[in-house]
Amino acid sequence: MSTQEAAKAILEHVGGAGNVSKLQHCSTRLRFALADDSKADEAALKAIPGVIGVVKGPQTQVIVGSKVADMYAAVEKLRSGTAAQDGAPVERRPLSWKHAGSTVMDFIVSVFTPIIPAIAGAGIFKSLLVLASAVGWLSSSSDNFKVLSSIPDAVFGFLPLLVAYTTAKKLDVNRPLALGIVGVLVYPAFTALATREGGVDLFGLDVPSVPYNAQVFPSILAILLLSVVERFFTKITPGPIRVFFVPLMCIVIVVPATIFLLGPLGYQLGVLLTAALIALYGTFGWVAVMLLAGVLPLIISVGMHKAFIPPTIATMASAGRESFYLVASLAHNLSEAGATFAVALRTKSTTLRATSLSAGVSALFGITEPALYGVTLQNRRVLVSVIIGSMSAGAYLGLVQTTAFAVVGPGVGSISMYVDAANPWNFINALIGLGIALVVSFTLALFLWRDSDSATLRVMGGTGTAVEPANGAGHLASPMTGVIVPLDDVDDSVFSARIIGDGVAIRPTDGAVRSPLAGEVTVLMDSKHAIGIRGDDGVEILIHVGIDTVQLDGAPFTTHVAVGDRVVVGQLLVEADLAVISAAGYDTTTPVLIVNSKNYDVTVEEAGSVTSGQALLATKAKEKELV
Known part of the structure; x- marks a missing residue:
């Protein structure tokens, strides 16, 4: 495609x-x-x-x-x-309490994500300058160093303007006007007045002396007010004067409010967030780093890691360093790389090997999503390896108090973010932590990996979930994950009496229906609730999702194959919304039947719980009677 x-x-x-x-x-x-x-x-x-x-x-x-x-x-x-x-x-x-959490998270992502490349590039550039100075390539007192340092310093110095732009874009207000209003806070003449000895007042009111460079929350609060004021005056102002009157009223109202109230309030908010992170790290120390590193795969999987961006940027802006989230991320990112490299080495699937190699390289350079969604979250053995590797490296990095000096996804390419001119061991410890994450996760995944237990291979339709014939018997993999139910206990006389065929049923806990054998799709009901497959070995099966679910006219079902399609073991056939089926009052118990069971001896191979892809039924051809 x-x-x-x-x-x-x-x-x-x-x-x-x-x-x-x-x-x-x-x-x-x-x-x-x-x-x-x-x-x-x-x-x-x-x-x-x-x-x-x-x-x-x-x-x-x-x-x-x-x-x-x-x-x-x-x-x-x-x-x-x-x-x-x-x-x-x-x-x-529309805004509502129901969507409040989603709205706030969407706002955070929209404001902070676009500025990350700028501050990441500036941070790494600064760390490379520090590294060059530390090894004697560039004197920190030279004009060359000072001029080059002004490049990243400018990015952080004018960070309020970057945030003003992204916030204005998110709130759909006039971008140049937003930049002009927030620009007052970092305008050299204004800052000189506000910070001079004795301070300065405006109409008898003392102007707060606040260091706004590298701050983010004053800009956000200012543009939030601007969006309200701009919309109000745009609505009530006559068209002929709108072009100048609306911006004028915005400046007259928003700038003083920002100088006297919103700016200092935003600065204190940044201070509080920074103090909260420092207090968390100060209270729990290396344990906090270890635990965060261990849960990052799960946090990232739902996108909640973005919530760490504002306090991390605020901490970096005020302290010039960060010792919690960016350190835990180093442990996690390299653990993803180590585990996926091990999968690439162990798996017999060429497709999964290519996927794992590509994902491992991305994780090595700080981008973990391909590894997470392509390999880790689909395979519990890999997830366990990543979590243990992350916690091991996180514990070490926390114990030795490793610190980051740039806001960027930690990885091999950005490892200079841990360079500290005053403490060379900080960089060495980061390299050791990197090595621990790689080695521990790689070793565990290498030892734990089984192609036969790989959900990724089931999704890809690979050979990893195939159940090989033994002693002349054919084996069928379970099409669903759930609890095995004998046909005798199925609340439908047609199935329990084995009128359609012998087999077993599953009370599913997951709605994914996957092929139990390789063959051809021969039946797919218009209501999507039942699918039949003729196996390459002649076994004909029927998977009937739920009891009487034909009445639902296909609403809770999504099909991924058609009649005549070739399928392999583990290939996704149908997805059923179990919650919808249950809410409609129908039983989700799913019979898996051998339609031509008169030709076979059928044996249920498992009892209790079963996982999709696990051996479920054995079929052995009956010997023909001699006449």
Whole structure:
């Protein structure tokens, strides 16, 4: 599937262009802010070739890996074309307490994510200058060093302007006006007046002396007020004077409010967040770093790691260093790399090997989403390896009090972010922690990995979940994860009497239905609740999802194959929304039947719980009677 085709499918399954309020992207994800989140079809999105994973939360995030920029451009082009044809404004989701958490997280992501490349590049550039000075290549007292240092210093010095721009863009207010208003806070003449001995007053009111350079929250509060004032005066001002009167009133109202109230309030908010992180680290020390590193795979999987960005930036801005989130991230990122490299070495699947190698290289350089969604979260053995590797490295890095000096995704390429001219051991400890994460996660994953237990191979339709014949018997893998139920206990006389065929049933805990054998799809009901497959060895099976679910007319089901399709073991056939089925009053118990069981001796190989892909039924051809 081409990028254009994939983009079209993605846009369709998020509810169409009319449902997209805003689209952004980071290093691996398309981030959709949707007017109606319920219109996003998660199962259909995951089925699109090239989509690594989907996260529904504060935003609907579609993970596409390193080709995200091309995919973003293709989707935006389609959005623009559709909007031009429709000519209708995008419906905005109304504010409500129900969506308060999602709205706040979407705001944080929209404001802070776009500025990360600037501060990351500046931070690494600064760390390289420090490294050059530490090894004697460039004297810190030389003009060359001072001039070069002014480049990253300018980025952090004018950080309030960067935040003002992204906040204004998010709130859809006049960007130049926003920059002009916040620019007052970092204007040299104003700062000189505010910080001079004895201070300065405005109409008898003392102007607070606050160091606004490298601050983010004063800008956010100022632009929040600006958005209210601008909309109000735009609404009530006559058209002929709107072009100058609205900006004038915004300046007259917002600038004094920012100087006397919002600026100092935002500065104190930054101080409090910084103090909170420092207190957390100061109270729990290395334990806090270790625990955060261990849970980062789960936090990142739902996109909540973005909540760490504001306090991390605030801490870096005020203290020039950070010893919690960026240190834990180093441990986690390199653990993802080590574990996926081990999978690439152990697996017999060429497809999974290529995926793991690519994901491992990305994680090595600080981008973990391809590893997380492509390998780690789908395979519990890899997840265990990553968590243990992360906690081991996190414990060491916390114990030796490793500190970061740049806000960027930690990895091999950005390792200079741990260079400390006053403490050479800080960089050495970072390298040791990096090595611990790689070695521990790699060793564990190398030891624990089993192709036969790989959910990734089931998704890819690889050979990892195939159940090999033994002693002349055929074996069927379980199509679903759940609890095994004997046919005798199924609340349907047709199934319990084995009228259709012998077999077993599963009370599922997951709605994914996967192929138990290799063969051809022969039956797919219009109601999507039942599918039949003729195996290459002649065994004919029927998977009937739920009891009497034909009455639901296919509503809770999403099909991924058609009649006549070739399927392999573990290939996704159907996805069932178990919650919808149960809410409608139907039993989700799923019979798995050998339709031509008169030709076979059928044995249930498992009891109790069963995992999708695990051996479920054994079939042995009956000997023909001699006449």
